[in-house]
Amino acid sequence: MILRLSALSFRTKINCGIVLIVGLIAIPLAYLTWRAAAESLQAETRKRGLVLSENLAMRVSDPMLSMDLLRLKNMVDELDKVDDISYAFILDRQGSVLVHTFTGGFPVELLDVNAPQGDKPTIRLLDTGREFIDDFAAPVVIVGTPFGTARIGLSRTKAEAAADRLALMIVFYSAAAMVAALAPSTLFARRVTERINRLKRHAEEVVKGNLDPRAGPPALRPCSAILDCDKKLCPAYGDKARRCWLTASPDQRGDGPESCRDCPVYREQKGDEIQDLAETFDVMAVSLKTHLDELRRAERVLSRQERLLRTILDATPDFVCLVDENSKYLAVNRAYATFVGQPSGTIVGSTDREIYPEDEGPDMHEENRRVLDAGRPSDREVSLRRPGGPLWLHIVRVPVTDPAGRVIGLLRTARDVTQLKQFQEQLIQSQKMESIGKLAGGVAHEINTPLGVILGYSQLLQEDVPAGSQIRADLQTIEKQAKVCRKIVADLLGFSRQAESAKIEMCFNNSLMEAISLVRHALSLDKIAIVTNLDERMPIIYGDPEKLKQVWINLLSNARDAMAGRGGTVLVRSRLFAEDQKVTAWFADTGPGISPENQSRIFDPFFTTKPVGQGTGLGLSVSFGIINDHGGAIRVETPAPDGFFDAHLTGGEDTPGTVFIVDLPLDHEETLGGPRPADPTEA
Structure with missing residues (x-):
C-alpha cells in the first residue's frame, strides 16, 4: 500500500x-x-x-x-x-x-x-x-x-x-466544499509541480553534464521585468540575478551576476521557497560548473605532468619504484619492469618477497622496513647473483612523507653499476699490471747482462771440450736454457713496452705469409692444416714487421696448442675496409673453443691454461700490447660465428672453434675502388 x-x-x-x-x-x-x-x-x-x-x-x-x-x-x-x-x-x-x-x-x-x-x-x-x-x-x-x-x-x-x-446537511456541505476545493487544489498542485518539474529538468541537465545555463532547456519563465531583456524567456530557471546578467545587453551588464542584485527591479521581485530553492540550485550549478572546470583544467595539467613524469621515468635507465608503508609496490618505471621481467600491472600490489628470489627478497624487504621505520634515506651497493655473473646495484631509498610529516612510503632508485665495478677492477688490474710491467722491465734489463755472459761463455766452452762428451752436453743444455731465459726476458721487455719499436711501411699480407711459412711445417707435424683467404688488394700499413710477426706466430701457436693431438684446420683471412680506414685479420681454429669464464682473462699477463712448463702466460698479453701500440684492437669470439668455416674445412663436423680478430689502422687513405667487403664474422 x-x-x-x-x-x-x-x-x-x-x-x-x-x-x-x-x-x-x-x-x-x-x-x-x-x-x-x-x-x-x-x-x-x-x-x-x-x-x-x-x-x-x-x-x-x-x-x-x-x-x-x-x-x-x-x-x-x-x-x-x-x-x-x-x-x-x-x-x-x-x-x-x-x-x-x-x-x-x-x-x-x-x-x-x-x-x-x-x-x-x-x-x-x-x-x-x-x-x-x-x-x-x-x-x-x-x-x-x-x-x-x-x-x-x-x-x-x-x-x-x-x-x-x-x-447530514453539514456532511453534504463539507463534501461540496471538498469538491469545490479540488479545483483550486488541482490548479495549485499544477503550478507547484510545474515549477518542480522545471527544476527537475534543470537538475537532469546538470546530471547530463550541461552546467551552462545558456545551453540548458529553453524558455522556463518570462523575465520582461528584469532590465532590458527584450521580453525573451530566460535560458535558465533559478537565480534572477544571473538571468538578469545573462539576458542584459553588454553595456548594461556589470562585472558579474552579483552586480544585478543592486538593480531596483530585481529587489522588487519576491520569491517563495521553491523560487529560493531554484535560485540556490542555480547558484550551486554555476559553482559546480566553475569547480568542475577548474578540476578539468587541473586534471589536464596533472595528466600532462603525469605523462611527462612517466616519460622521464621510463626514459631513465635507473630502476625506479614507489612502495607504500607496507612495502607494497605502488608504481614502477619501464626499466624496473624490464629488470624484474614482469609487467608493471603484475608488479603493482606485490612485495619484494614476491618479486625477488628467496635469498634476495627478504633482505630487500627488511631494508625497506628499516628506512620506513627510521624515516631516514639509505644509500648502499648490493650484489645480486645472476646467470651471467654478479650484478651490482647502487640503491638509494628516500622516505616519502605526508603534510603532517608521517612516513607513508618510500621512493627507491637503483642503478646498474656492474660495468663501473668492472672498470674499477680493470683499472686496479691495470695499475697492478703497470707496476708488474715496470718491475718486469727493470728485472729484464738487469738479467739481460748476466744471461748474455752465461750464453757467451757456454758457447765458448763448447769449443774447448770434445764433441760427444758429457761436459759438452751439459754446456749445450746451459746454452739452450739460457736462450729460453733470453726469450722470457724479451717477452717481459715487450710486455713492459720498454723495447723500441721500428715502424715502417709494410705489406699486411706479406707479414701474415711470413709468419705462416715459419710455422706451417711445425703445424703439419701435428696434422694441422693452414688455409689462407687474403685480400688481393695488398693493403699497406705502418708498423713494426718483427713485432707483428711475433703476434701472428703467437696466435698460430695458440691455435696449434688448442688442437694438439686431434688435428684440425687454421683459417687465416684478411680484408681491407677502405671506408673505415682499417685492415682486419681473422685467425680461426677448429679446436674446442674457450670456456666463458676464461674469455675475459685470456689477455691478462701470466694467465694460461697450459700445463706447467708449456707456457708463460705472456703470449696473448704481449700480443695485446703490440696491437694496442700500433693503434689497433684485438678481440676473440668463441664459438665461431655460424657459417664462418666452410664444410670442407671441418670435414662436416660441427666444431665450436675460436676466432681471434685483429684490426689495424691504415697508414694512409686507400683509394682502391670496389664495394666494401663483408665482415666474415657477421651472421
Whole structure:
C-alpha cells in the first residue's frame, strides 16, 4: 500500500492531501456539530416540555373546578396537534384520567411511570419500543392545594431526527466544499509541480553534464521585468540575478551576476521557497560548473605532468619504484619492469618477497622496513647473483612523507653499476699490471747482462771440450736454457713496452705469409692444416714487421696448442675496409673453443691454461700490447660465428672453434675502388 502511494505523482498526492485535510476537518466538525445540536435540541426540548406542562397545569385549573371536561378535551387536543408532542392527558386528585389524546385507548401503564414531586414538575425518559419520549408531569395546584396532574409526552426521536438532518446537511456541505476545493487544489498542485518539474529538468541537465545555463532547456519563465531583456524567456530557471546578467545587453551588464542584485527591479521581485530553492540550485550549478572546470583544467595539467613524469621515468635507465608503508609496490618505471621481467600491472600490489628470489627478497624487504621505520634515506651497493655473473646495484631509498610529516612510503632508485665495478677492477688490474710491467722491465734489463755472459761463455766452452762428451752436453743444455731465459726476458721487455719499436711501411699480407711459412711445417707435424683467404688488394700499413710477426706466430701457436693431438684446420683471412680506414685479420681454429669464464682473462699477463712448463702466460698479453701500440684492437669470439668455416674445412663436423680478430689502422687513405667487403664474422 505504501509503495502504491509513493508511486503516485506529486500532483495527485497534493490533491489527495488537500481532500484528506478537508475530510479530516469536515468529518470531526460534522460529528461535533451534530452532537452539539442534538444536546442543544434535547435541552431545548426539556425546557419546552416543562413550559408546556406547567402552562397546561395552570390552564386546566378552572375547567377542573367546574368539571368542564369538554374544555379540558379541547385543551389537550390543541397540544396533540403539535408535531413533536406524542400525547397529553389530565389526571384528577385520585389519579383518574379525565381527558387524554390517545385514539386507541389509554395505556394504563403510563399512570405510574411519572408523578410530580410536591409542587415541582418531573421528567422521565420513556422507551415505547418504537421511540424515546420525554414524559413531563406538572402538578395542578389550586389555592396551594394539589388538585391533579397534567402530563405531556415529547418525542425525543423526532428531535434527534432533526439533529441528524442537520448533521447530514453539514456532511453534504463539507463534501461540496471538498469538491469545490479540488479545483483550486488541482490548479495549485499544477503550478507547484510545474515549477518542480522545471527544476527537475534543470537538475537532469546538470546530471547530463550541461552546467551552462545558456545551453540548458529553453524558455522556463518570462523575465520582461528584469532590465532590458527584450521580453525573451530566460535560458535558465533559478537565480534572477544571473538571468538578469545573462539576458542584459553588454553595456548594461556589470562585472558579474552579483552586480544585478543592486538593480531596483530585481529587489522588487519576491520569491517563495521553491523560487529560493531554484535560485540556490542555480547558484550551486554555476559553482559546480566553475569547480568542475577548474578540476578539468587541473586534471589536464596533472595528466600532462603525469605523462611527462612517466616519460622521464621510463626514459631513465635507473630502476625506479614507489612502495607504500607496507612495502607494497605502488608504481614502477619501464626499466624496473624490464629488470624484474614482469609487467608493471603484475608488479603493482606485490612485495619484494614476491618479486625477488628467496635469498634476495627478504633482505630487500627488511631494508625497506628499516628506512620506513627510521624515516631516514639509505644509500648502499648490493650484489645480486645472476646467470651471467654478479650484478651490482647502487640503491638509494628516500622516505616519502605526508603534510603532517608521517612516513607513508618510500621512493627507491637503483642503478646498474656492474660495468663501473668492472672498470674499477680493470683499472686496479691495470695499475697492478703497470707496476708488474715496470718491475718486469727493470728485472729484464738487469738479467739481460748476466744471461748474455752465461750464453757467451757456454758457447765458448763448447769449443774447448770434445764433441760427444758429457761436459759438452751439459754446456749445450746451459746454452739452450739460457736462450729460453733470453726469450722470457724479451717477452717481459715487450710486455713492459720498454723495447723500441721500428715502424715502417709494410705489406699486411706479406707479414701474415711470413709468419705462416715459419710455422706451417711445425703445424703439419701435428696434422694441422693452414688455409689462407687474403685480400688481393695488398693493403699497406705502418708498423713494426718483427713485432707483428711475433703476434701472428703467437696466435698460430695458440691455435696449434688448442688442437694438439686431434688435428684440425687454421683459417687465416684478411680484408681491407677502405671506408673505415682499417685492415682486419681473422685467425680461426677448429679446436674446442674457450670456456666463458676464461674469455675475459685470456689477455691478462701470466694467465694460461697450459700445463706447467708449456707456457708463460705472456703470449696473448704481449700480443695485446703490440696491437694496442700500433693503434689497433684485438678481440676473440668463441664459438665461431655460424657459417664462418666452410664444410670442407671441418670435414662436416660441427666444431665450436675460436676466432681471434685483429684490426689495424691504415697508414694512409686507400683509394682502391670496389664495394666494401663483408665482415666474415657477421651472421
